[in-house]
Amino acid sequence: MSVPTSTTIHPDDAAAVRLDREHVFHSWSAQAALDPLVLAGGSGSHVWDASGRRYLDFSSQLVNTNIGHQHPRVVEAIRAQASTLTTIAPSTAALVRGEAAERVLAHAPAGFSKVFFTNGGADANENAIRMARLHTGRDKVVSHYRSYHGNTGAAVVATGDWRRVPNEYARGHVHVFGPYPYRSEFWSTTPEQEAERALHHLERVIQSEGPTSVAAILLETIPGTAGVLVPPPGYLRGVREIADRYGIVLVLDEVMAGFGRTGRWLALDGFDVVPDLITFAKGVNSGYVPAGGVMISDAIARTFDVRVFPGGLTYSGHPLAMAAIVATLDAMAHEGIVDHAAAVGRDVIGPGLAALAARNPLVGEVRGLGVFWAVELVRDRATREPVDASVIGRVRAEALARGLLPFTADNRVHVVPPCVVTPDEAAHGLEILGDVLDAVAADVL
Structure with a gap:
């Protein structure tokens, strides 16, 4: 998967943002400061914008594209x-x-x-x-x-x-x-x-x-x-x-x-x-x-x-x-997709997140099953004090910059790719997430 490096904005992406900000009222949001991510296409576990920026979808959008994009x-x-x-x-x-x-x-x-x-x-x-x-x-x-x-x-x-x-x-x-x-x-x-x-x-x-x-x-x-x-x-x-x-x-x-x-x-x-x-x-x-x-x-x-x-x-x-x-x-x-999701969770995501928790002091706990996991981030493992919104915002921005589309909520990153995510894709997403959390931990702890 290519990391999003293009700095050229495709006219369709620019138009999408302009029309969105002029006319679309977003859920659960204060409207004035929104800067929505533009998506123009997708396939399997990947999505992209018209400018060529690609993302590994570790959010399944709102944890719903279980069969992946455009099956x-x-x-x-x-x-x-x-x-x-x-x-x-x-x-x-x-x-x-x-x-x-x-x-x-x-x-x-x-x-x-x-x-x-x-x-x-x-x-x-x-x-x-x-x-x-x-x-x-x-x-x-x-x-x-x-x-x-x-x-x-x-x-x-x-x-x-x-x-x-x-x-x-x-x-x-x-x-x-x-x-x-x-x-x-x-x-x-x-x-x-x-x-x-x-x-x-x-x-x-x-x-x-x-x-x-x-x-x-x-x-x-x-x-x-x-x-x-x-x-x-x-x-x-x-x-x-x-x-x-x-x-x-x-x-x-x-x-x-x-x-x-x-x-x-x-x-x-x-x-x-x-x-x-x-x-x-x-x-x-x-x-x-x-x-x-x-x-x-x-x-x-x-x-x-x-x-x-x-x-x-x-x-x-x-x-x-x-x-x-x-x-x-x-x-x-x-296609055996349900069993596949169980195997990816058992063999790749679960062990990968456990290893991340063992090495990164930001990680208080990981928990989940299949392709349904949460990484809870804390400022102090002893007190379990949650990180604040600024840290989660930094995690999200760093992940997007590296080509990973995350799902974040409160003090957590949820690891929820499509059920069709391949073992290699899951491992690559965890590698990106690990790099992001290592960089953020070095700055905030």
């Missing part, structure tokens, strides 16, 4: 569907929609036979909350403080991070601390102790809120944007037991962690837990056409056999999105 099988499926039928109403039946539902459910646990399709992950969580409330006749939703569930009305209030606070217009949301052994809220010294104490905390909050008022526990199977917080052994199984004890619906958010990201089809496959509802988006078709959905357990689906479900979306099950799902999941199965 020919998916592109062709979208093209073929567009030439046949571009759009229809969700009330109709279409073969491609049924095929997409069948492909998705092939990876669900036993006892799931229905999918409600949405436009993305936020409205998947929104509708899962609605289903849980209607199924139970209860109102409250319990979720983690360290979480992100989307930017629609209830989903953003179920979210735990700062984005919730200016958007708290939805009712009935309660938050708890989930397990995070590196920064334990529970004075734990082992993963097992962290799980036990986090479960005790969750149950006491539910008891204090009134169990008969709680409709759902909504958790990311592995919190993603919050830090790739792989749950300690027994935690999710314990949550399932608590939900069963009080008649609460368990919703697992697989929007970021699902469809290959952890080296499994669904992240929940690694944790001996079966929820009542599963939300998904992102990796189900790598975001080629917006799509998400809710996998619905049979017990909850039966609630709406004779009762109207009061929810719907104009583009639910959009044919182009459905064609992309079918092609993506077929390609992932035929």
Whole structure:
């Protein structure tokens, strides 16, 4: 992969920046100081601008291009569907929609036979909350403080991070601390102790809120944007037991962690837990056409056999999105992409990040599975004081200058390349990241 060295700005790149700054309003941003990265093309694990600057995509954009950029099988499926039928109403039946539902459910646990399709992950969580409330006749939703569930009305209030606070217009949301052994809220010294104490905390909050008022526990199977917080052994199984004890619906958010990201089809496959509802988006078709959905357990689906479900979306099950799902999941199965992601994580990314942590004093902890990892940066390993935004900004700038497109959040760099990243590409990306962190550590520590 060539490092971006060109200093000549292609007219298309200049026009893209000009038009963006004149007319595009960006999410989660103060608008005046934005200087957006321009991208004009991509293939596999690489993206580039029109001026010839190339980047190894260690972000998968927003951790969604699991099958990589411009996979020919998916592109062709979208093209073929567009030439046949571009759009229809969700009330109709279409073969491609049924095929997409069948492909998705092939990876669900036993006892799931229905999918409600949405436009993305936020409205998947929104509708899962609605289903849980209607199924139970209860109102409250319990979720983690360290979480992100989307930017629609209830989903953003179920979210735990700062984005919730200016958007708290939805009712009935309660938050708890989930397990995070590196920064334990529970004075734990082992993963097992962290799980036990986090479960005790969750149950006491539910008891204090009134169990008969709680409709759902909504958790990311592995919190993603919050830090790739792989749950300690027994935690999710314990949550399932608590939900069963009080008649609460368990919703697992697989929007970021699902469809290959952890080296499994669904992240929940690694944790001996079966929820009542599963939300998904992102990796189900790598975001080629917006799509998400809710996998619905049979017990909850039966609630709406004779009762109207009061929810719907104009583009639910959009044919182009459905064609992309079918092609993506077929390609992932035929090409062994999920197993490949597991192997790259086990053999390249995990050992490479462990070696980086051993040598670089900025690295407090690395954690992850498959192609889903976080590198937590600290100013002091003893106190675990996080680095500030200026350090993360420096890391991002240095990485881009060396041809690596990173995903950064708070005091972390997330290592989240596409599931198709080759071992050599992964090793090269880690080499760049190591050089960047070595240079930054030399300046700030």
